[in-house]
Amino acid sequence: MAKTKGNKPKVENPIDLDTIAFQIRESYKTARANIVYSIIKKGCKKIVFTSSNKSEGKTVTSVNVAIALAQQVNTKVLIIDCDLRRPQLHNALNIDPAPGLTNYLNNECTQEQVIKQTRVANLHAVTYGAVPPNPSELMASSDMKEFVKTIEKEYDFIIFDTPPIGVVVDSIPMIKNSDGVVLIVKHNQTTYPNLKKTINAVTRNGGKILGIIINGVETVKKRKYGYGYGYGYGYGYY
Numbered sequence: 281m282a283k284t285k286g287n288k289p290k291v292e293n294p295i296d297l298d299t300i301a302f303q304i305r306e307s308y309k310t311a312r313a314n315i316v317y318s319i320i321k322k323g324c325k326k327i328v329f330t331s332s333n334k335s336e337g338k339t340v341t342s343v344n345v346a347i348a349l350a351q352q353v354n355t356k357v358l359i360i361d362c363d364l365r366r367p368q369l370h371n372a373l374n375i376d377p378a379p380g381l382t383n384y385l386n387n388e389c390t391q392e393q394v395i396k397q398t399r400v401a402n403l404h405a406v407t408y409g410a411v412p413p414n415p416s417e418l419m420a421s422s423d424m425k426e427f428v429k430t431i432e433k434e435y436d437f438i439i440f441d442t443p444p445i446g447v448v449v450d451s452i453p454m455i456k457n458s459d460g461v462v463l464i465v466k467h468n469q470t471t472y473p474n475l476k477k478t479i480n481a482v483t484r485n486g487g488k489i490l491g492i493i494i495n496g497v498e499t500v501k502k503r504k505y506g507y508g509y510g511y512g513y514g515y516g517y518y
Contacts, residue, residue: 308347311491311493315349318490318491319459324437325436325438325460327438327461327490329440329441329442330455330463331463332475333446333470336465337464337496338444339363341493342439342441343359345439346437349436351402356404357436358405360381360439360440361380361408361441362440362442362450362454364419364443364450365411365450366443368441369408375398376407377409378407379394379409383410384409384427385421391431416448416449425453440458445481445482446474455486456485458488461482462489462492464492464495465493
């Protein structure tokens, strides 16, 4: 049975959908379009979001892309926090962390209890639940595979927010069973050698790289009108 550690995971600030600048929302919509047209298949599309290292904006990016996908007509989206070492999804969406994925995999709750409605229509989320001592084993377990196989019947897209593949191997089982991988890099932080290692790790494990989203890019100021957007998330595709 998974045990909760004494200290709660460090969390980021919740995403405030109402304060995100127009050009940033459009950037996420551009990412959405590229993802949609990169995966041509019927049924649920399963997409992994990962990065080279921590603190590169992986969770906030995966959440915003999930929101953009859910805003399409008749599109049901589920986002799952698979980063069981440094979970952030519950804080980004301002929802309770438990019951969550680890609780379900340990038979402590039902599927209905673990899937939470967010304040975004057509977007559901599965939080982490509790920080386990064996995250790699849980991600690679037959119970996790069966869980995904069951819930994919109900959704058009499943987004997996996984740990940095350059740090731990927890994301590899999800990569192997996904339809595509989106890599997150941070401007002036992610190095080319680390990115190359990440790309090699993904492809070596059978992952299809859909693209790269670059965070932390300074937006262009509109000097004519005397203002600019400083949210700090730009968009780049690989």
